[in-house]
Amino acid sequence: MHFHDGEVPVDYRRYTGRKLIFIVGLLAGLLICLVxxxxxxxxxxxxxxxxKSLGGLDVAPRVEIIVRNIRLPQALAAVVAGAGLSMAGAVMQSIxxxxxxxxxxxxxSHAAAFGAALSVMVLGGGVITSGTGGGVNVTAPYITxxxxxxxSLLAALIIVGVARSRGATPETMVLTGVALGALFxxxxxxxxxxxxxxQLAAMVFWTFGDTARASWGELGSITLVTLACTVYFLFNGWNYNAIDAGDETARGLGVRVERLRMAGMLLASLLTASLIAFLGIIGFVGLVVPHMVRRIIGADHxxxxxxxxxxxxxxxxxxDTVARLLFSPHTLPVSVLTAFMGAPVFLFIILKGRRS
Amino acid sequence: MILNVRDMGFAYNGSPVFQDVEFSVDPGELLAVLGPNGVGKTTLLKCINAIHAPRSGTVYVDQRDVSRLSPREIARDVGYVAQRSEAARFTVFDAVLMGRKPHVRWRVGEEDLRIVSAALKRLDLDRLRLRHIDTLSGGELQKVAVARALVQEPRLLLLDEPTSSLDLKNQISILRLVRRVVDEHDIAAVMTMHDLNTALRFAHKFLFLKQGRVFAAGHMHEVTADMVSEVYGLPVQLRIIDGHPVVLPCH
Incomplete structure (x- = not known):
C-alpha cells in the first residue's frame, strides 16, 4: 500500500481542535461551578x-468548617457521581x-438498591445508626x-444474556430494563x-439518591472506583468506536469484542453499584449526559x-446545587431533580428515534 | 502467494458446514467465492481472518499460520469489509481512521492521519471527510468501509458481499475500486458474491462452493454454463457480451 503521500486537511485539525476546546471548556465550567x-x-x-479556604489560607473557623466538612464533600460527591454515572451510561450505550x-x-440501579436493602436487613450490613443531622447511616457500607x-452484576449478566440471544434492539433492552426494574x-x-x-427508614431514605450523605471516607472510595474505571474506559475508547461500526468490523480490526463487552458491562455495573451503594439511586444522568455530549461533539469515544x-x-x-437551594431551608435530594429533568429527555430520545 | 488455505473444514454446532477446502491467492489477484445461499461463503471468509476458528486445516497469510497470531496481528495483514457496517455519529475521516487501529498502540500519529487523508483522496471520499457517516448513502457508506480496510495497509483484503445493498452504479463503482486497488497495490483479495455477472466481470479467479465442498475453481475464463447450472440447480447459458461472459438463466 502506498498511502503515505497525504496531507492532513486543515479543517479536520480545526474540527478535532474544537472538540478539545469543548472538553477544556467543560472542565473550566466544572471548576467555576464547584467554587x-x-x-x-x-x-x-x-x-x-x-x-481562600480551599487554598489553605486563613479564614474564619466557621467558614472553614462549612466549606471543608459540609459543602466540599457534597459538591465533590456530586461531581464524582455525575462523572461516573455518565461514563457508565456512555459505555453501556456503546457496547x-x-x-x-x-x-x-x-x-x-434497581438491582443495586435491592442488594443494598437486602444487606441492610439480612446480611448484617444493617447496623443502623441515626446520624446527627437527622439522617440514617448504613454503618457497614462495604457489605452493603x-x-x-x-x-447489579446479576442484572448486567441478564441483560448481556438477553442481548445475545434476542439482539440488543432498543425495544428488547428497554423492556428487559422495565422487567428487571419491576422485579427488583x-x-x-x-x-x-x-x-x-x-430498617425501613434506612431503606427508604437510602433509595433517595442524595449526595449529602457522603463523608470524606466514602468520597475516597467512590473516587477511587470511578477513577479506576475511567482509566480503563478511556484506554478502550477506540475499541468502543470499533464496536460502534459493527461487531464484525470490530473483529476484523482485531478487537476481542466479547471480552470487551463483558468487561465493559462488569466495570460499568461495578461503578454504578458503588455509587448507588454510597449515595442512593440517582437516575437519568447516565442516560442524558452521553446524549447531550454526543449531539455536540459526535460519537468518537x-x-x-x-x-x-x-x-x-x-x-x-x-x-445538586439547585436541589439544595430550590426550597431552602429544606434541601431536596438531587435524584428528585434529575428524574424531573431526565424523563422529558428520555421521551425526546424515543420520539427522535421513531422519526429517523 | 499471499493467501494459502489448506484442507479447511468448519462445523457449526457439530454439523459440518464445509470441508476439505483448499485454494490460494497470489498478489494482484481477486478471487470470487460463489455458490448458493447458505453454502458457507461468509463463514469461509471469517475462517480466513480467524473471526471463526476452523475445525480443521490451516490458513497461511504470507506463510504465517493465522491461528498462531493475535487478532491484532492478523488485522495488520488482513483487511475485512463486513457485509453490514453500522452508521454511528462519526465523521468519514474518523470512521476511516479506525482502520489504523491495529497499527496504533495509544495515540494516533501524524503518519496515520496522512495515510487516511491519502486514502480518502484515492477513493474520492475527500469532499465528504467531515460529514457524519449516519448521513451518507449506502454506496458512500460502503466506500467508507472499503477505505477503512485499505488504511489497515493489508496484504490480503476480504470483502463479504460488498455490493449486496447497492444500486447498479454503486455496485460497479465499488468493484472497479476494489479491482484497481488489487492491481495497483499488488495485494490479494477474496470476495463473496451473489451476482455472478459482476463477479465474472471483475474477479480474476473463481471458487464455486456446493454442498460443503469446492465444486470447481479456476480462472474466470474457465467458467462454463454447465458448472453454473450444476451449482445453482438451474439451466443457464453463458454468452460473451462486449468481451465479458454473461450468465443468462434459460426458460
Whole structure:
C-alpha cells in the first residue's frame, strides 16, 4: 500500500481542535461551578472566602468548617457521581449499541438498591445508626456495596444474556430494563414490608439518591472506583468506536469484542453499584449526559468519554446545587431533580428515534 | 502467494458446514467465492481472518499460520469489509481512521492521519471527510468501509458481499475500486458474491462452493454454463457480451 503521500486537511485539525476546546471548556465550567456551589447555601460565603479556604489560607473557623466538612464533600460527591454515572451510561450505550442504555434504564440501579436493602436487613450490613443531622447511616457500607454490586452484576449478566440471544434492539433492552426494574423494586418492597421501622427508614431514605450523605471516607472510595474505571474506559475508547461500526468490523480490526463487552458491562455495573451503594439511586444522568455530549461533539469515544466525565460532573453538580437551594431551608435530594429533568429527555430520545 | 488455505473444514454446532477446502491467492489477484445461499461463503471468509476458528486445516497469510497470531496481528495483514457496517455519529475521516487501529498502540500519529487523508483522496471520499457517516448513502457508506480496510495497509483484503445493498452504479463503482486497488497495490483479495455477472466481470479467479465442498475453481475464463447450472440447480447459458461472459438463466 502506498498511502503515505497525504496531507492532513486543515479543517479536520480545526474540527478535532474544537472538540478539545469543548472538553477544556467543560472542565473550566466544572471548576467555576464547584467554587460557586460551595459558596451558595443557607450560610452565605463569598467565593473569595471559598477559594481562600480551599487554598489553605486563613479564614474564619466557621467558614472553614462549612466549606471543608459540609459543602466540599457534597459538591465533590456530586461531581464524582455525575462523572461516573455518565461514563457508565456512555459505555453501556456503546457496547449494547443502544441509545437507551444506562444504569437506570436497564434496571441495574434497581438491582443495586435491592442488594443494598437486602444487606441492610439480612446480611448484617444493617447496623443502623441515626446520624446527627437527622439522617440514617448504613454503618457497614462495604457489605452493603458488595451486596449492591452482586445484584447489579446479576442484572448486567441478564441483560448481556438477553442481548445475545434476542439482539440488543432498543425495544428488547428497554423492556428487559422495565422487567428487571419491576422485579427488583418488588423485591425491595417485599423487604420493606417485613423491615422494622429503623430498617425501613434506612431503606427508604437510602433509595433517595442524595449526595449529602457522603463523608470524606466514602468520597475516597467512590473516587477511587470511578477513577479506576475511567482509566480503563478511556484506554478502550477506540475499541468502543470499533464496536460502534459493527461487531464484525470490530473483529476484523482485531478487537476481542466479547471480552470487551463483558468487561465493559462488569466495570460499568461495578461503578454504578458503588455509587448507588454510597449515595442512593440517582437516575437519568447516565442516560442524558452521553446524549447531550454526543449531539455536540459526535460519537468518537476518544473525545466523548472525557467530555461525559466532565459534563456529567458539571450537570450533577448544578442539579445538586439547585436541589439544595430550590426550597431552602429544606434541601431536596438531587435524584428528585434529575428524574424531573431526565424523563422529558428520555421521551425526546424515543420520539427522535421513531422519526429517523 | 499471499493467501494459502489448506484442507479447511468448519462445523457449526457439530454439523459440518464445509470441508476439505483448499485454494490460494497470489498478489494482484481477486478471487470470487460463489455458490448458493447458505453454502458457507461468509463463514469461509471469517475462517480466513480467524473471526471463526476452523475445525480443521490451516490458513497461511504470507506463510504465517493465522491461528498462531493475535487478532491484532492478523488485522495488520488482513483487511475485512463486513457485509453490514453500522452508521454511528462519526465523521468519514474518523470512521476511516479506525482502520489504523491495529497499527496504533495509544495515540494516533501524524503518519496515520496522512495515510487516511491519502486514502480518502484515492477513493474520492475527500469532499465528504467531515460529514457524519449516519448521513451518507449506502454506496458512500460502503466506500467508507472499503477505505477503512485499505488504511489497515493489508496484504490480503476480504470483502463479504460488498455490493449486496447497492444500486447498479454503486455496485460497479465499488468493484472497479476494489479491482484497481488489487492491481495497483499488488495485494490479494477474496470476495463473496451473489451476482455472478459482476463477479465474472471483475474477479480474476473463481471458487464455486456446493454442498460443503469446492465444486470447481479456476480462472474466470474457465467458467462454463454447465458448472453454473450444476451449482445453482438451474439451466443457464453463458454468452460473451462486449468481451465479458454473461450468465443468462434459460426458460
Amino acid at each position: 460557586a456551589s460551595i459558596s451558595l447555601g443557607a450560610a452565605d460565603i463569598s467565593m473569595v472566602h471559598v477559594l 449494547l449499541r443502544n441509545p437507551l442504555g444506562s444504569p437506570f434504564t436497564l434496571g441495574i 456495596t458488595a451486596s449492591a454490586f452482586g445484584f 423494586t418488588a423485591g425491595t418492597m417485599f423487604l420493606q414490608f417485613f423491615a422494622d421501622d429503623v 476518544r473525545y466523548l468519554l472525557p467530555a461525559c466525565f466532565f459534563g456529567g460532573g458539571l450537570l450533577l453538580l448544578i442539579s
